[in-house]
Amino acid sequence: MTPDQSDSSASSNVADQENKDISEVIKRILEATHTSFHGRTVLTKEDVIRIIKEAVK
Amino acid sequence: MILQNLRMKNFRQFYGETPKMEFACTSKVNSTVIHGMNGAGKTALLNAFTWALYNQTTRGFSESSGIINKLALREAEEGQSVEAWVELEFSHANTTYLVRRCAEALRGPDANPFGPERTLDPTMKLCGPDGEWINELGVRDMIERVLPPDLQQYFFFDGERIERIVEPNPEEQKRLARATKRLLGIELLDLAIKSLEKARTPLNKEAQESGDKDLAKAMTIHANLEESLGKEKDSLEIIKDNLAGFRQKKFDIEERLKKSEDFRHFQEKREFLESSISSKKTEIRSARTNRAKMLSQCGAFYCLNAASQRYLGILEEKKRKKELPSGIKDSFVHDILDSGTCICGTNVSPGQTARGEVQRWLGLAGNSAIEDRAMRGMGQIVSQIAQASQKFEEILESIMKEKESRKNVEIQGSELQRISEILLGSPDETVSGLENEKGRVNSLMEEEQRDRGRVEERIERLIAQEKDAWKSIENLKHREKAVQLAQRRVAVAKGALECLKEKRRDLEEDMRMGLEKTMQNVFRSLTTSPFEPKLDSEFRLRLTHSYDGKESYNVDASQGEHQALGMTFLAGLIQLTRDNNKPNSTISVADHDPRLPLVMDSPFGALDPHYRRTTAEQIPNIADQIVLLVSPTQWRREVAEAMNERVGNHYCLEYHTPKDLGKISHAVTISGRKHPLVVQTSDGTEFTRIVEID
Numbered sequence: 001m002t003p004d005q006s007d008s009s010a011s012s013n014v015a016d017q018e019n020k021d022i023s024e025v026i027k028r029i030l031e032a033t034h035t036s037f038h039g040r041t042v043l044t045k046e047d048v049i050r051i052i053k054e055a056v057k
Numbered sequence: 058m059i060l061q062n063l064r065m066k067n068f069r070q071f072y073g074e075t076p077k078m079e080f081a082c083t084s085k086v087n088s089t090v091i092h093g094m095n096g097a098g099k100t101a102l103l104n105a106f107t108w109a110l111y112n113q114t115t116r117g118f119s120e121s122s123g124i125i126n127k128l129a130l131r132e133a134e135e136g137q138s139v140e141a142w143v144e145l146e147f148s149h150a151n152t153t154y155l156v157r158r159c160a161e162a163l164r165g166p167d168a169n170p171f172g173p174e175r176t177l178d179p180t181m182k183l184c185g186p187d188g189e190w191i192n193e194l195g196v197r198d199m200i201e202r203v204l205p206p207d208l209q210q211y212f213f214f215d216g217e218r219i220e221r222i223v224e225p226n227p228e229e230q231k232r233l234a235r236a237t238k239r240l241l242g243i244e245l246l247d248l249a250i251k252s253l254e255k256a257r258t259p260l261n262k263e264a265q266e267s268g269d270k271d272l273a274k275a276m277t278i279h280a281n282l283e284e285s286l287g288k289e290k291d292s293l294e295i296i297k298d299n300l301a302g303f304r305q306k307k308f309d310i311e312e313r314l315k316k317s318e319d320f321r322h323f324q325e326k327r328e329f330l331e332s333s334i335s336s337k338k339t340e341i342r343s344a345r346t347n348r349a350k351m352l353s354q355c356g357a358f359y360c361l362n363a364a365s366q367r368y369l370g371i372l373e374e375k376k377r378k379k380e381l382p383s384g385i386k387d388s389f390v391h392d393i394l395d396s397g398t399c400i401c402g403t404n405v406s407p408g409q410t411a412r413g414e415v416q417r418w419l420g421l422a423g424n425s426a427i428e429d430r431a432m433r434g435m436g437q438i439v440s441q442i443a444q445a446s447q448k449f450e451e452i453l454e455s456i457m458k459e460k461e462s463r464k465n466v467e468i469q470g471s472e473l474q475r476i477s478e479i480l481l482g483s484p485d486e487t488v489s490g491l492e493n494e495k496g497r498v499n500s501l502m503e504e505e506q507r508d509r510g511r512v513e514e515r516i517e518r519l520i521a522q523e524k525d526a527w528k529s530i531e532n533l534k535h536r537e538k539a540v541q542l543a544q545r546r547v548a549v550a551k552g553a554l555e556c557l558k559e560k561r562r563d564l565e566e567d568m569r570m571g572l573e574k575t576m577q578n579v580f581r582s583l584t585t586s587p588f589e590p591k592l593d594s595e596f597r598l599r600l601t602h603s604y605d606g607k608e609s610y611n612v613d614a615s616q617g618e619h620q621a622l623g624m625t626f627l628a629g630l631i632q633l634t635r636d637n638n639k640p641n642s643t644i645s646v647a648d649h650d651p652r653l654p655l656v657m658d659s660p661f662g663a664l665d666p667h668y669r670r671t672t673a674e675q676i677p678n679i680a681d682q683i684v685l686l687v688s689p690t691q692w693r694r695e696v697a698e699a700m701n702e703r704v705g706n707h708y709c710l711e712y713h714t715p716k717d718l719g720k721i722s723h724a725v726t727i728s729g730r731k732h733p734l735v736v737q738t739s740d741g742t743e744f745t746r747i748v749e750i751d
Contacts (some may be wrong), residue, residue: 021545022552026249026560029553033249043248048256056546 024055058149058203059682060106060654067126067141068105070098070712072744080654080684081705088676088683088703092692092725093710094734098745099686100215102710103658107213109143109158111206112176115215115658123174124160128744133164136171149203150650153184156196203650207232208240211630212653212680216660222598222623234596240630241568242637246561253554260550264543272533279526286519289512296509303502310495313487314480320488323476330469330476337462337469344455351452355445368438390418568633569596575629576622579679583621583671588612590622598626617668624660624672628679631655635681655680661691673699689725689734697727707750709734715741 028051036043059082066074080089093099104114108124125141133139142159158179165171181196193199204212222233238244314324393399393415397406405412480492569592576590576598588600591610600622602612614622635651660676661669673696677683683703687696707727712735723735727750 018545018549018552021549022556025549025553026556029249029253029557030245033245033252037245037248043252045252045255045259048252049259052256052260052546052550056542056549 021056025052028055058147058650058654059652060656060684061146061148061153063105063109063146064144065105065142067129067139068108068124068143069101069126069141070710070745071101071747072126072128072742075747076749078708078747078749079706080682082682083705084681086703086705087681088685088700089706089708090685090687090692090700090704091708091710092687092689092727092732092734093745094712094723095688097710097712097734099658099688099710101745103213103215103656103686105143106145106656107209109145109156109179110200110204111209112158112179113206113209115210115213123162123170124176125162125170125174126744127168128742130162130164130170131168135164135166137164138162139164139170147203154193154199154203155182155184155190156200157181204653205239207236211236211240211627213656214627214660215658216620222626230595230597237572237596237630238565238568240634241564241572243561243565243568246557246564250554250557250561253550253557257547257550257554260543260547264540264547272530272537275526275529275533279523279530282519282523282526286516286523289516289519293509293512293516296505296512299505300502300509303498303505307495307498307502310491310498314491314495317485317488319485320480320483323480327473327476330473334466334469334473337466341459341462341466344459348452348455351448355441355448387419390415394419569594572596572629572633575632576625579625579628579675580621582675583624584618584668586614586618586621588614588618590625598622617664620664621668621672624675624679627655628675631680652681654682654684656684656686658686659688659691660685661687661693661696666693666695669693670695670699676700677703689723692725709748709750711736711746711748713738713746714743715739 029048032043032047032051035041036047060080061082062077062079064075064077065071078089078091081087091099091102093102100115107113107115125139129141130139138161140159140161142157144155144157146153146155148154156179159177160174161177162170162174163172179196179200181193181199182190183193184190200206235244238247311324311328315321393405394412397404399405399411399415403409403411405415477492477496481489481496483489483492573590573592576592580586580590586600588602591599591601591608593599599610600612600614600618602609631653635653655676657676661672664672669691676685677700709725709732711733712723714735715738718735718737722731724731724733726732730750732748732750
């Protein structure tokens with residue numbers, strides 16, 4: 001593998017991981033919004049930050 | 058949500074306790090029809106649902122006249138409490154619920170309520186897994202989860218006001234669009250987007266509290282230290298080279314001096330003296346190191362000599378006073394006591410004075426371990442003190458030797474000085490010149506040696522600083538990882554937000570298109586109209602007409618077409634909501650039960666016979682359960698024929714009135730039998746009774 005190919009493979013892995021993280025965050029945020037929507041509770045800024053931090057480690 | 062049954066007491070026109078109205082709810086037979094004349098209580102019945110569930114009533118329902126039945130109030134005694142209630146049983150997601158809302162008032166002097174009516178919060182029971190009923194707390198929350206209140210107007214629908222859907226005022230339009238988006242799950246995505254947007258700022262802030270600057274600073278410090286260290290090391294190398302050069306120069310001079318026959322012996326003596334001085338200096342350094350080592354090993358014992366002597370004195374004293382027995386063991390004392398004779402022959406039998414003396418040893422014999430330790434400690438101290446004394450003797454001897462060596466070095470140094478002066482004063486200019494040069498080289502060498510010491514000290518300090526700086530970098534790199542993670546989170550939050558916005562746009566468009574398509578299908582099945590329903594980007598509902606490939610929004614639609622349009626809107630909305638509320642949908646708004654009821658008051662308002670038939674055919678397909686409230690003029694033959702197979706139950710609202718009914722028949726014919734809808738009373742009372750039709 002040439003250095004260019006190696007760089008390209010590494011950046012592709014990073015992009016894949018970011019896409020996975022995005023999907024996971026969306027899934028968790030929608031679930032939490034859904035729960036809060038039906039439970040008549042407020043989804044706070046802190047809740048969302050916690051969700052993102054748990055999803056992206 | 059599926060409605061099971063409804064019961065009321067003293068609710069508006071309905072005097073006393075009504076029978077339980079059961080609602081058909083199978084997939085084939087899903088409709089219930091309630092017949093009533095105008096004013097008999099159809100709208101009141103529609104409102105019984107919304108009042109029980111949401112404490113809300115439709116716009117056409119005036120609450121000013123109160124909830125409690127007038128006749129019930131009149132019949133009560135003055136000051137007596139009269140209550141009205143509605144009990145609605147419904148099932149949702151495999152659980153059956155019973156909700157009951159009550160209003161009460163005191164009867165005043167003029168048969169009106171004394172003071173305002175008081176509506177009590179609903180109570181709810183739900184059917185447990187074993188069929189028992191248990192109380193449910195948080196009734197309002199639960200109902201709102203089943204079907205949100207701002208959407209109830211579409212499921213408990215006043216058909217006479219269907220034009221509000223078709224031609225709403227701007228405020229109504231806004232509410233309609235918002236409720237529609239909510240029903241379709243778009244609002245849920247809006248909430249998720251809003252939540253994510255709120256979280257971005259603190260996430261950004263966290264990422265910006267960057268270790269970047271600190272790390273860069275630490276790296277710079279480290280680089281500078283490394284650079285300085287490099288420079289110092291280079292300097293040291295130069296100094297070493299210089300010293301080597303000087304040493305060589307000195308050697309050359311000395312070799313040349315040795316070549317002079319007259320001065321060779323001076324030079325050789327000087328070399329001997331220099332070698333001797335160097336060797337003595339080495340001995341002095343070595344002796345100093347040894348002394349330091351010896352002092353660290355036994356210095357404390359020497360310093361504690363007085364304390365150690367005191368300790369030994371105490372032990373000796375205790376031993377003398379026999380407070381520390383000398384190795385006497387319990388077993389030995391017991392043997393003496395058992396034999397009754399001491400080793401000295403004294404009688405120590407019981408009762409003898411000497412026995413007491415021997416027994417005292419028993420108490421002390423237990424301390425033999427202490428004595429052992431004390432004696433061992435004493436032995437160690439004595440040995441250490443002896444060793445320390447010996448070492449100090451050696452130290453003193455070493456100091457004396459050093460003193461002697463120094464004296465010798467001094468003498469030899471003077472001798473060297475004298476030789477140098479002789480050489481300097483030599484008439485042979487070569488010799489004096491060489492000696493002079495040697496002196497200069499020696500000075501330069503001393504200077505270089507001092508520089509070397511300074512540089513070596515700086516190098517030592519720089520190495521320590523470089524180690525600390527590297528440690529800081531390691532720590533900051535660890536922090537840097539946290540910063541990188543924070544930056545990754547920011548990027549993910551941004552990506553998620555963009556994705557959600559895109560998803561929302563797509564969903565809104567999909568929903569709008571889906572709703573429009575369903576509406577167009579339903580509209581076509583209801584009417585033969587050339588017009589077509591359309592929803593614009595703001596979810597505004599319009600009838601359009603395509604002519605020669607051009608689309609016109611200004612169509613002259615009939616009242617029937619407008620009514621059909623309203624119906625198609627409801628049908629489309631319910632269909633999409635049902636689809637969205639299927640399990641696994643992340644955007645459902647009605648808590649994962651796709652079944653929905655539709656309770657409609659006067660759905661066939663101004664429709665002509667053709668539209669009435671087609672609407673009647675379509676209504677049972679619109680929702681999972683239909684409850685229709687109709688007047689005889691609406692429940693025509695064509696409607697009855699179209700719906701017959703889907704209707705499970707019929708109820709009549711039998712209106713009792715003192716008014717003269719004349720010869721007009723107020724009845725409804727169901728399955729060939731006539732059922733009265735108005736009954737004349739002779740006692741002046743006016744109320745409505747619910748009658749089930751077999």
